[in-house]
Amino acid sequence: MKRITSLLFLGILFAIVAAGCSSKLSDETWKLDKKHSPLPDFVLNTSEKINETYVMAATYPEVVASVPCYCGCVVEGHKSNLDCFVKQVGENNAVTEWDSHGISCDTCIEIARDAVEMHLSGKSPNKIYQLITGKYEDIGEPTPTPEPK
Amino acid sequence: MKKILIGFYILIIIGIIVCISNSGIFNSKKSEAIAAGEKIYKKNCISCHGETGKGEGSKTGTALNSQNFLSNVSDKDLYNYVKYGRNGTVMPAYGPRLSDKELKNLVSFIRDWQTKEIEFDVPKTISGDPERGKAQFTLYCLNCHGEAGIGKEKMGTALSNPQYLKYTTDKQIWIDAAYGREETRMGPSLKGLEGARQLKEKDINDIVTYIRSLEK
Numbered sequence: 001m002k003r004i005t006s007l008l009f010l011g012i013l014f015a016i017v018a019a020g021c022s023s024k025l026s027d028e029t030w031k032l033d034k035k036h037s038p039l040p041d042f043v044l045n046t047s048e049k050i051n052e053t054y055v056m057a058a059t060y061p062e063v064v065a066s067v068p069c070y071c072g073c074v075v076e077g078h079k080s081n082l083d084c085f086v087k088q089v090g091e092n093n094a095v096t097e098w099d100s101h102g103i104s105c106d107t108c109i110e111i112a113r114d115a116v117e118m119h120l121s122g123k124s125p126n127k128i129y130q131l132i133t134g135k136y137e138d139i140g141e142p143t144p145t146p147e148p149k
Numbered sequence: 150m151k152k153i154l155i156g157f158y159i160l161i162i163i164g165i166i167v168c169i170s171n172s173g174i175f176n177s178k179k180s181e182a183i184a185a186g187e188k189i190y191k192k193n194c195i196s197c198h199g200e201t202g203k204g205e206g207s208k209t210g211t212a213l214n215s216q217n218f219l220s221n222v223s224d225k226d227l228y229n230y231v232k233y234g235r236n237g238t239v240m241p242a243y244g245p246r247l248s249d250k251e252l253k254n255l256v257s258f259i260r261d262w263q264t265k266e267i268e269f270d271v272p273k274t275i276s277g278d279p280e281r282g283k284a285q286f287t288l289y290c291l292n293c294h295g296e297a298g299i300g301k302e303k304m305g306t307a308l309s310n311p312q313y314l315k316y317t318t319d320k321q322i323w324i325d326a327a328y329g330r331e332e333t334r335m336g337p338s339l340k341g342l343e344g345a346r347q348l349k350e351k352d353i354n355d356i357v358t359y360i361r362s363l364e365k
Contacts, residue, residue: 042288046288046345046346046347071293071304072303072304072334075301075304100288101292103288104288105293106334106335106344106346107334109345138203138332140304141303
């Protein structure tokens, strides 16, 4: 009986640790909403991670738009990390044109994923902004993204 | 008597070798070169490559302290990069400004940032289809490295630069593309590594072949 209790306790402990370690991103099913323009071939022909990140950016545009990008795209006029994935948005935040920049940019991809994961973990926009800035500011110049209040 | 003398001489020579090797004379010479190189670095390189050699960030220069970079270049390569610079970019040729000894001291200082030697898996022959390579380059590299590899300041190295292509081998370009440079904007591209692009060896062969074709 004692052995069973110990095993049960260990099992619960393992489950708690595993749940804590699992990424919030992997808990979600990333499917593009029908309101958006379909993903173009330049995205579809790339890795699963890139495809998934484009869907994330379209699903949580306000989150990705609230963090700066540090890849250097500021020289191209980007205003936030969202510009690396989305070129134009129509009514109801529906993506009407995609941007190819994100498919070649590890920094853009990582920033977008980190921001969405933090959002899903319940962090405030300001906290997300602070954490992203702290993590990536050494990589390059930031886009002029205003700090959320 | 002759044999005893020869034995005596051999013992003396061994003794001298042991004394010199224990004296640290070579190490102190190396330290002197590093210290001299540091002064040159602080005067000429720090504004673009930063105090720690990390470069990038808001700086224009490449990350010289990257372990991937340092494991991929020899002292001679570093020497050539500094001496001949990159025409048409912000990296000037230091050949006319620094003596041979100063260049070597600078290389010693940069080399001192290397803390480990990384072995890279590289195909034995790097040969591909330049047309397909161009398409792959346009898709995955152009955003940072510019049209036909012309480069973009604070984003990507000018890959079509004549000095870059002259002093960088296909193998080195392949390693840079496949493994990237840690903690910089240039992530790994090879499938199976952590980067987003996940390119096959063949894709990278094609890209390298295309980049080499830009040499005029």
